Amino acid sequence: MQTVDHVRLSADENDLVILDQTQLPNRQVYLTLRSREELFKAIKELQIRGAPAIGIFAGFAMYVLARQYPREGFLERFREDAAYLNSSRPTAVNLSWALKRMTAAAERSGGDLAVLRRECQAILEEDIAMCTAISEHGLSLLREGDGVLTHCNAGPIATSKYGTAIGPILLAAERGIRLRAFCDETRPLLQGARLTSWELSRAGVDTTLICDNMAATVMSQGKVQFCFVGCDRVAMNGDAANKIGTYGVAILAKHFGIPFYVLGPTSTIDRHCPTGKDIPVELRAEEEIRSRWYAEPMAPAEVKCYNPSFDVTDHSLISGIITEKGICRPPYTESLKALFE
Ligand code: MRU
Numbered sequence: 001m002q003t004v005d006h007v008r009l010s011a012d013e014n015d016l017v018i019l020d021q022t023q024l025p026n027r028q029v030y031l032t033l034r035s036r037e038e039l040f041k042a043i044k045e046l047q048i049r050g051a052p053a054i055g056i057f058a059g060f061a062m063y064v065l066a067r068q069y070p071r072e073g074f075l076e077r078f079r080e081d082a083a084y085l086n087s088s089r090p091t092a093v094n095l096s097w098a099l100k101r102m103t104a105a106a107e108r109s110g111g112d113l114a115v116l117r118r119e120c121q122a123i124l125e126e127d128i129a130m131c132t133a134i135s136e137h138g139l140s141l142l143r144e145g146d147g148v149l150t151h152c153n154a155g156p157i158a159t160s161k162y163g164t165a166i167g168p169i170l171l172a173a174e175r176g177i178r179l180r181a182f183c184d185e186t187r188p189l190l191q192g193a194r195l196t197s198w199e200l201s202r203a204g205v206d207t208t209l210i211c212d213n214m215a216a217t218v219m220s221q222g223k224v225q226f227c228f229v230g231c232d233r234v235a236m237n238g239d240a241a242n243k244i245g246t247y248g249v250a251i252l253a254k255h256f257g258i259p260f261y262v263l264g265p266t267s268t269i270d271r272h273c274p275t276g277k278d279i280p281v282e283l284r285a286e287e288e289i290r291s292r293w294y295a296e297p298m299a300p301a302e303v304k305c306y307n308p309s310f311d312v313t314d315h316s317l318i319s320g321i322i323t324e325k326g327i328c329r330p331p332y333t334e335s336l337k338a339l340f341e
Pocket of ligand 1: 046049153
C-alpha cells in the first residue's frame, strides 16, 4: 500500500511534523509544530483529524512538549499541557485515552524522556496492529464486486495505516480483490470528498464520490452491499458517535436491508460511557456551513446555522462493531464488555 508519512517526529525530535489534512487533496503540505498553542490548533482546526490519528498525535505531542520542560515542576507542566490539549476537541475518546496513557507514563517514570518516547511509539505501533486486524476482520465479510458505502474519512491518514472503515477495501485492493467504494462527500468539511476519495483512488480502488443526499438513491439501485463507517467514541451499549450524517446512513441502510458496520479499535470504546447520551458532541463554527471551502459564501452572512460535528447512531441500527479482537454482535452490552475481560 502507498503510505503517507502523516505524523512523525523531526530528526532531532524537537518538533512534530504532520501532513496538513486541510490542504488535501490539492497540496501535500507538512507542518512543523513545537509549541503547545501550535499543537492545540492542529487538532482544533483538523490539520490532524480522525480519532486514532488524534490519539497518536497527542502521544507524540506530549513527548515534544516534555522535552521543553525544566526538571523543576516537570509533572505539573506535563499535567497542565495534557489538560490543555484534551480541551481541543471533545468527542473522539482517543485523545483523552492517549493523554491519560502519556500522563501515567510520566508519573510512573518521574518524567523520564526515554519512557515517554517509548510510550508514544507504542501507541503508534499498537494502532498499526489494530487497524491491520480490523481490516482483516472487515474483509472477511466482503466478496468480489461488492459495493461498500462509507461516510467521512476513516482511512490511513485518520489512523496509522490502512484505516478502519476503509481498511478492508484497501486490503482487498492489495490482494487483487475488486470492490466498489461509494464515498459520501460529508458536508460541511468534505472529508469524504477531499480525503477518502483521494486515498481510495490512489490505491486504485473503483471509487465513486456522491453527495450526502444521494445515498438513498444509490442504495435503492442495489449498488451498495455494505455500509462501513468509523467511530469517534463507542458507548458500552453499542451506541456509536461518528461524523455527522452517519446516523442518517444507518437509518437508510436499515430501510434497504443493507448491513451497517462500525469499525474501530478498542481505544475508541469508552468503558466509562454507558450510552450514546453520555457522549459529548462537538459544536463547531457556523462559518464552516456558510462559507468554508467556497470561493464565495453560499449562505447569507446573517443566517443562523447549527453545526454539530458528530451524531450518535443508535445501537439497534448497527449490524456489528468490528474491532481488532473480532466482530462484536448484539447485545453489545455483553459483547463489548467481553472485549475488556
Ligand atoms: O471531524 P473528524 O474529521 O475528525 O471526524 C472523523 C470521523 O468521524 C471518523 O470517521 C472517525 O474519527 C474515525 S477515523 C478512523
